[in-house]
Amino acid sequence: MGLCTRRGNDGWLYPTILLCIYGFFSYLRPSEPFLTPYLTGPVHNLTIEEVTNSVFPVWTYSYLVILFPVFLLTDYLRYKPVIILQGLSYIITWILLLFARGVPAMQGLEFVYGMVTATEVAYFSYIYSVVDIEHYQKVTSYCRSITLVAFTMASVLGQLLVSLAGVSYFYLNVISMISVSIAFLSSLVLPMPRKSMFFHKKVIGNSAGESSEEPKEMSSNPEEPSTESQTGTSKKNSSPNFFQVLWLLCKDLKQCYSSMQLLYWSLWWALATAGYNQVINYVQVLWEHVEPAQNSTIYNGGVEAVSTFLGALTSFTVGYVKVNWELSGELALAIFSAVSAGSIFLKAYSFNIWMCYAGYLIFKSSYMLLITIATFQIAVNLSMERYALMFGMNTFIALVLQTILTIIVVDNRGLALDIVTQFLVYGSYFAVISGIFFIRSLYICISYHKKKQKENQEIKTETHL
Secondary structure, three states: OOOOOOOHHHOOOOHHHHHHHHHHHHHHOHHHHHHHHHHHHHOOOOOOHHHHHHHHHHHHHHHHHHHHHHHHHHHHHHOOHHHHHHHHHHHHHHHHHHOOOOHHHHHHHHHHHHHHHOOOHHHHHHHOOOOOOOHHHHHHHHHHHHHHHHHHHHHHHHHHHHHHHOOOOOHHHHHHHHHEEEEEEOOOOOOOOOOOOOEEEEEEEEOOOOOOOOOOOOOOOOOOOOOHHOOEEEEEEEOOOHHHHHHHHHHHHHHHHHHHHHHHHHHHHHHHHHHHHHHHHHHHHHHHHHHHOOOOOHHHHHHHHHHHHHHHHHHHOOOOOOOOOOHHHHHHHHHHHHHHHHHHHHHHOOOHHHHHHHHHHHHHHHHHHHHHHHHHHHOOOOHHHHHHHHHHHHHHHHHHHHHHHHHHOOOOOOOOOOOOHHHHHHHHHHHHHHHHHHHHHHHHHHHHHHHHHHHHHHHHHHHHO
């Protein structure tokens, strides 16, 4: 009995370590902060306009098209095959980056990288299907923090190799290729989960043909007759069909968005994430415009490392700030969205690379702070299953908005604006978000004070009586 208990308690450690190894090496990509200089350099010799208007937009379209099918496929295949697919997509991405040439080849690369980002849902969902709920908080912390550590280390390593050792961007990509290959190999030995969120879950079936999810607590005495046998119910594995899963998704989503507070937090999530992704996706192009890599040593890697650290620091402080978020949350969204807008305008109007870097640090830190608050506010009102579902839907809506922005602002079929004008649009976009939530915060404050006045008046009336 003691041996069985020990195995159950230690069973979370093995898959967690393997998943952390996969996460570490898949994010250890020192070439990432130098992608635009690499594409516009002598190896690929693409122009800034080709990279901005023809290559990078493909990632947004690919991500949007692939995300929802991959979400269902991830659940149906029980995570591990999709993690393996992500690892394989990483390898294909870097093979193309190293050896393919021309705009069509780089567009194919961006399509494959869309597969990489769309399959991230498997990485962050896998662990919940192989460990007990008592370990959720611990394994979530490990799996998320390891990717942060790896990205920071990769950015520092890339900057040191470029600045001190004079290593070319090509060999930075060779290092990234080796790293993601190790990640792929580690994914092959991950344990295969036995259950998933929708398609593979244990249910209780009764004589009336109804079903429900397996209860969390069962009798601990093996000799004691179970309640199920007494009531004529039996436990079985159920695999709902595709349409049943879609119906379940729709019912859960309706319940998720029934709260006005959650609806507004999700609205900010979708709006801000769309703008954030656009800024992150094209900021290297702006840096290249302000300070071409061929003219001087650039510090993209150092800036990414510092911004990641500041983002982690601001996110960490949220857990220790005592604020009535129901009253002041929308005001915080309004204020820091305005800060984000100002930082983008700073980057757009600046002709100094260090001012651009400073604006980027402010922008990324502000977003990380707010997304942490939004995540917390949504998560405290949702179960784990709805948490994943709602965040997935918020991300999907953000991608739709991002696609609209890309088509209008960036793509050759739209306005195809120059990079500076693009960032003026993004700054204005965040200013509009700030305005929306400033009005919302005023409404909440006025309603709160009216409610307080009414309560005080009722107390006074009762006292006089």
